[in-house]
Amino acid sequence: MDDQFNIPGTPIFDGTQARKGYALNKMCYSFNDELNRKTFLADEEAYMRTYGLSEPQKEAIRHRNVLELIAAGGNIYYLAKFAGIFGLGVQDVGAQQTGMSLEAFKEMLTAHGH
Amino acid sequence: MDDQFNIPGTPIFDGTQARKGYALNKMCYSFNDELNRKTFLADEEAYMRTYGLSEPQKEAIRHRNVLELIAAGGNIYYLAKFAGIFGLGVQDVGAQQTGMSLEAFKEMLTAHGH
Amino acid sequence: MARIIGAIATSHVPSIGGAIAKGLQKDPYWKPFFDAFDPVHDWLARNKPDVAVVIYNDHGLNFFLDQMPTFAVGAAESYTNADEGWGLPVRPPYAGDSELSWQIIDKVMAQDFDLVTCQEMQVDHAFVVPMQLLWPDGGAKAIPAVPVTINSIQHPLPRAERCFRFGQAIGRAIESFPRDCKVVLLATGGLSHQLDGTRAGFINKEFDLWCMDKIVNDPQALASLTTKEIIEKAGSQGVELMCWIAMRGAMQGHVSAAFSKYHIPVSNTGGAVMVFDHEPVVHRLAAE
Amino acid sequence: MARIIGAIATSHVPSIGGAIAKGLQKDPYWKPFFDAFDPVHDWLARNKPDVAVVIYNDHGLNFFLDQMPTFAVGAAESYTNADEGWGLPVRPPYAGDSELSWQIIDKVMAQDFDLVTCQEMQVDHAFVVPMQLLWPDGGAKAIPAVPVTINSIQHPLPRAERCFRFGQAIGRAIESFPRDCKVVLLATGGLSHQLDGTRAGFINKEFDLWCMDKIVNDPQALASLTTKEIIEKAGSQGVELMCWIAMRGAMQGHVSAAFSKYHIPVSNTGGAVMVFDHEPVVHRLAAE
Ligand SMILES: [Fe+3]
Ligand SMILES: [Fe+3]
Numbered sequence: 001m002d003d004q005f006n007i008p009g010t011p012i013f014d015g016t017q018a019r020k021g022y023a024l025n026k027m028c029y030s031f032n033d034e035l036n037r038k039t040f041l042a043d044e045e046a047y048m049r050t051y052g053l054s055e056p057q058k059e060a061i062r063h064r065n066v067l068e069l070i071a072a073g074g075n076i077y078y079l080a081k082f083a084g085i086f087g088l089g090v091q092d093v094g095a096q097q098t099g100m101s102l103e104a105f106k107e108m109l110t111a112h113g114h
Numbered sequence: 115m116d117d118q119f120n121i122p123g124t125p126i127f128d129g130t131q132a133r134k135g136y137a138l139n140k141m142c143y144s145f146n147d148e149l150n151r152k153t154f155l156a157d158e159e160a161y162m163r164t165y166g167l168s169e170p171q172k173e174a175i176r177h178r179n180v181l182e183l184i185a186a187g188g189n190i191y192y193l194a195k196f197a198g199i200f201g202l203g204v205q206d207v208g209a210q211q212t213g214m215s216l217e218a219f220k221e222m223l224t225a226h227g228h
Numbered sequence: 229m230a231r232i233i234g235a236i237a238t239s240h241v242p243s244i245g246g247a248i249a250k251g252l253q254k255d256p257y258w259k260p261f262f263d264a265f266d267p268v269h270d271w272l273a274r275n276k277p278d279v280a281v282v283i284y285n286d287h288g289l290n291f292f293l294d295q296m297p298t299f300a301v302g303a304a305e306s307y308t309n310a311d312e313g314w315g316l317p318v319r320p321p322y323a324g325d326s327e328l329s330w331q332i333i334d335k336v337m338a339q340d341f342d343l344v345t346c347q348e349m350q351v352d353h354a355f356v357v358p359m360q361l362l363w364p365d366g367g368a369k370a371i372p373a374v375p376v377t378i379n380s381i382q383h384p385l386p387r388a389e390r391c392f393r394f395g396q397a398i399g400r401a402i403e404s405f406p407r408d409c410k411v412v413l414l415a416t417g418g419l420s421h422q423l424d425g426t427r428a429g430f431i432n433k434e435f436d437l438w439c440m441d442k443i444v445n446d447p448q449a450l451a452s453l454t455t456k457e458i459i460e461k462a463g464s465q466g467v468e469l470m471c472w473i474a475m476r477g478a479m480q481g482h483v484s485a486a487f488s489k490y491h492i493p494v495s496n497t498g499g500a501v502m503v504f505d506h507e508p509v510v511h512r513l514a515a516e
Numbered sequence: 517m518a519r520i521i522g523a524i525a526t527s528h529v530p531s532i533g534g535a536i537a538k539g540l541q542k543d544p545y546w547k548p549f550f551d552a553f554d555p556v557h558d559w560l561a562r563n564k565p566d567v568a569v570v571i572y573n574d575h576g577l578n579f580f581l582d583q584m585p586t587f588a589v590g591a592a593e594s595y596t597n598a599d600e601g602w603g604l605p606v607r608p609p610y611a612g613d614s615e616l617s618w619q620i621i622d623k624v625m626a627q628d629f630d631l632v633t634c635q636e637m638q639v640d641h642a643f644v645v646p647m648q649l650l651w652p653d654g655g656a657k658a659i660p661a662v663p664v665t666i667n668s669i670q671h672p673l674p675r676a677e678r679c680f681r682f683g684q685a686i687g688r689a690i691e692s693f694p695r696d697c698k699v700v701l702l703a704t705g706g707l708s709h710q711l712d713g714t715r716a717g718f719i720n721k722e723f724d725l726w727c728m729d730k731i732v733n734d735p736q737a738l739a740s741l742t743t744k745e746i747i748e749k750a751g752s753q754g755v756e757l758m759c760w761i762a763m764r765g766a767m768q769g770h771v772s773a774a775f776s777k778y779h780i781p782v783s784n785t786g787g788a789v790m791v792f793d794h795e796p797v798v799h800r801l802a803a804e
Contacts, residue, residue: 122427124459125425146312190424198314199313
């Protein structure tokens with residue numbers, strides 16, 4: 001199915017994305033487990049091979065780039081576990097995707113209240 | 115829920131049975147794996163403790179008694195994996211439950227064709 | 229557009245797989261059962277389906293009670309078989325068709341069925357044995373398949389009427405699939421049998437023959453059965469009839485029986501094989 | 517007979533759990549949010565519910581895409597929390613109520629919802645954070661709970677209308693439960709937020725306030741929203757609104773808002789807390 005919603009700036013994790021991203025999401029899901037997080041950090045390339053990531057997925061992981069990861073089929077909920085390895089939360093992830101500084105992103109969130 | 119069907123000689127694996135039998139069924143489900151089958155055979159009591167079986171469940175396992183296992187919450191599909199450890203198939207299991215010899219049970223099945 | 233060209237329904241008892249593994253197809257006990265598949269092979273050779281949707285019940289290989297689905301649809305590129313604990317040789321993987329899987333998932337969810345989607349899935353004897361019966365040359369020779377499971381282990385089971393409507397939803401999903409391809413439905417399981425309790429060994433030839441009659445021309449008679457009635461008349465594992473009912477629901481055009489064979493017993497089971505031709509409604513209208 | 521005495525809806529963002537772990541409840545950023553729970557605690561102390569049914573969405577702790585349910589119901593004696601990968605302290609287990617679980621499973625399946633039943637289940641921050649907010653003294657002090665999940669990760673999601681009717685089915689199941697007990701519903705998630713894409717950080721105060729108005733007196737206005745409309749107006753993770761819609765569906769008597777607070781932002785989210793009183797229809801009829 002195409003992204004039938006077509007809402008600007010808003011990825012939809014549907015069957016097409018789920019098929020494309022399965023290996024990547026499975027790897028990120030494994031990061032619920034601390035031992036797996038450590039194994040990944042000890043040898044990222046080997047860990048990615050074990051999970052059979054595609055080359056674009058590997059590149060996106062190497063770049064720690066959330067938009068690339070989403071384009072490669074990643075789902076934000078599993079990607080959050082990848083970000084968690086580096087102590088990054090949803091605001092860091094939001095700042096990176098919008099090209100804002102963390103402070104600017106936080107101010108933008110606060111501004112919604114007014 | 116009670117066994118709302120109340121069909122003679124016919125156990126119904128409903129919520130009541132599922133609650134009662136969870137540990138037993140989980141142990142039997144583990145027998146899909148050959149290593150687990152071997153670990154069980156090497157020390158049955160330890161294996162049953164690991165899965166937290168109740169005393170009636172342990173007794174039924176020790177007796178290899180299918181009707182007792184069902185009374186203790188076992189589901190026939192998982193129990194079949196327990197029977198499989200001893201090379202017993204569904205006809206052996208049927209013969210045991212009906213109190214027939216294997217030959218008599220098979221004859222009874224064949225007789226249904228006429 | 230995709231077209232449902234027909235369906236094949238068959239028993240799936242593990243000992244069939246055992247007989248195949250031991251090469252017992254010509255053994256006096258097994259010969260009448262295996263011989264029934266010659267006309268099925270002819271039908272497949274004549275009709276050349278491209279892909280199969282296999283409706284069956286898992287027996288505790290892929291699913292456990294920690295997370296027990298009512299209806300699940302496979303959405304993988306391929307499906308592995310595995311050890312079920314009783315020594316059947318593990319079969320090589322079967323190819324999936326994940327495009328058709330997602331077509332079914334998207335369109336069936338839109339019809340208010342609450343699916344479980346499985347991007348990874350092990351298929352047990354209820355999938356593998358029928359595939360072996362239909363394509364004896366093995367996994368690589370078989371056509372790609374989409375596995376669909378119906379819970380038959382833990383009550384409450386979905387009602388027969390719900391399974392029938394689930395099948396209808398699957399049928400509509402397939403027939404709106406834009407790829408030009410011929411789809412065959414497989415239903416596996418049954419007919420009457422009971423493995424547990426003091427009524428173990430129960431088989432009901434009369435009821436099985438009634439089902440094999442009704443499923444062609446009066447499927448609503450089957451869809452109207454309560455779960456209790458099915459268990460009374462077909463035994464506690466006779467609820468696998470639900471898979472046949474769902475398969476029949478998916479064919480909403482003209483259905484006729486191309487072949488039908490009943491043979492007692494196959495292991496503990498009333499063994500049945502049926503082949504159905506299906507002429508979809510749109511094609512009939514176009515021809516008129 | 518069991519009675520639904522009301523409901524509590526609240527955001528569940530993980531950083532709330534982080535703030536609790538660090539004791540930041542009086543911190544200027546967090547104080548307005550946590551202070552909103554004082555009246556909620558008063559409501560709980562006054563109404564003394566015996567058991568909670570918690571409708572939430574799992575974020576990839578208990579469920580993965582190999583087996584992704586649309587609707588799942590916990591049926592365990594207790595529920596463990598676990599590491600989600602980002603350093604929240606793991607909370608002690610919460611007590612279940614498996615009798616009520618099976619009542620819901622049996623009666624909701626009979627209303628043609630295709631459930632996944634979970635006799636073992638890990639509960640993530642979307643269950644644990646609201647339980648901490650409502651019962652800050654911890655797992656042992658909290659009332660027993662039945663977790664109910666709605667898929668909000670992978671499309672197709674269940675439509676809002678389907679979630680509303682799912683809630684109605686749960687409500688009927690609870691109100692036919694023979695045990696004399698007071699049930700409170702919890703809905704967790706939302707309101708508007710978006711974590712992914714270049715629109716990340718999107719919050720829609722106007723829409724959130726509209727939802728908080730409609731959910732009291734005109735829930736059908738929410739149930740009629742399409743998934744696309746919800747994502748446009750509430751962001752891609754704003755679909756957690758489905759949990760609120762299901763909760764509201766379960767209350768089919770007279771509903772009034774006992775308390776309501778909206779606070780932007782809680783992390784990336786329009787933070788909302790609402791408490792509802794519910795007077796079941798049968799009790800109203802009896803009183804007339
Ligand atoms: Fe079977
Ligand atoms: Fe959330």
